[in-house]
Amino acid sequence: MKKLINHVDTLLDESLHGFAKAHADIIQFNSQPHFVTRLQTTKPSKVAIISGGGSGHEPLHTGFVGFGMLDAACPGQVFTSPTPDQMLAAAQAVENGAGVLFIVKNYAGDVMSFEIAAEMLDCANATVVVSDDVSLAKNHSTGRRGVAGTLIMEKMLGAAAENGADLTFCKALGDRINAATASMGVALTSCTVPALGKPTFHLDDNQIEMGVGIHGEHGRETVSLMPANDIVERLLSTIIDDLQLKSGQQILLHVNGFGATPLMELYLVYELASQYLQKRGINIVRSLVGNYTTSLDMAGCSVTLTILDNELIRLWDAPVHTASLRWGC
Structure with missing residues (x-):
C-alpha cells in the first residue's frame, strides 16, 4: 500500500483539519465529535439539512456543506458510519427553528x-433515505444502496430549504427525487482501505465488476473487460428500464468518478451516454461530470439519471457555494 499518510489512526483527523483550513471561508470544523457546519449564518426558521456517512467518498459529504446545500455533515471513519452523538451534536449546532431534515x-x-x-x-425532524442503486433488486433484503444520487438529493433539498420550504415539503420532495433517480456503477479495480492495507477484492487484468457499490464491496457480477460502448449500454439499459424512461422525458445526466479514473475517460463515458440517450429521444437538459461520490482509489465510474420537471430544474439551477460544488453566487 502506497498512500500519503502518517498513520491510519490519524488520517481522518488530519484530513479534516486540512479541509477546514483550505475552506475556512465556507465551513467550520468541530473536532469533538467530528462534524462540519456552514460558516454563513442562515435565515431564521430555515430547515437545517444534514447528511453524513463514512469517509472515503470525498467530496461527499463535507465538500457539499455551504450556501444552497448542506448545513452540516458528519464524517465517520473510512467506510464506517458516523455515530449518533456526531449527528445529534451537528443537528443541535445548526437547527434554526424550522426543524432538521436528515x-x-x-x-x-x-x-x-x-x-x-x-x-x-x-x-x-424528518429523514429521507437515498436508495438509487439499481444494481440491486427492488425487493433486496436490505433495500437498495444510496450512491451518487445522494449529491442530487443534497443539492435540490438544500436549494428548497434555502428558498424557505418547510420540513413537510422538504421531506416529500426528497422522497420524490429519490423515486426519480437511479444509478449504477462499474469498477475497473478495487480500492484499498488504509486500515486493511490491501484491495478489498481482486480483479484480473481482463475483468471488471458491474453494479459495484461505493464501499469496496463486490458488485452484481464480475465480467470480462469490454469496450466502453458496451459498458455504458449495460449501465444505461438497466437504469432506463428501472425508471421506465420514455421518449421526450427530460433528465439530468451525472457521470461520477470513483476516485482514480481520469476526466478524459469520464467525459468519454458522458459522450457515449448522451449518444445512447439521444437515440431513444431522452433529453439531457442538465449534466454533471467528475469525481463527486468516490470510493477512495477505485478506478471506475457510475452513471446517474434523474427525471426532471420544471421545479427540479429550478432547484438544480439555484445558487450554491460549497467547497466542491458552486454556481450562481
Missing part, C-alpha cells in the same frame, strides 16, 4: 445511527 444513504449502519440521533433530538 439525508441518509441506505446502509444499515447509517440508517441506525441517524434513527438513534433523531430519537434523541428535541426538535421537529
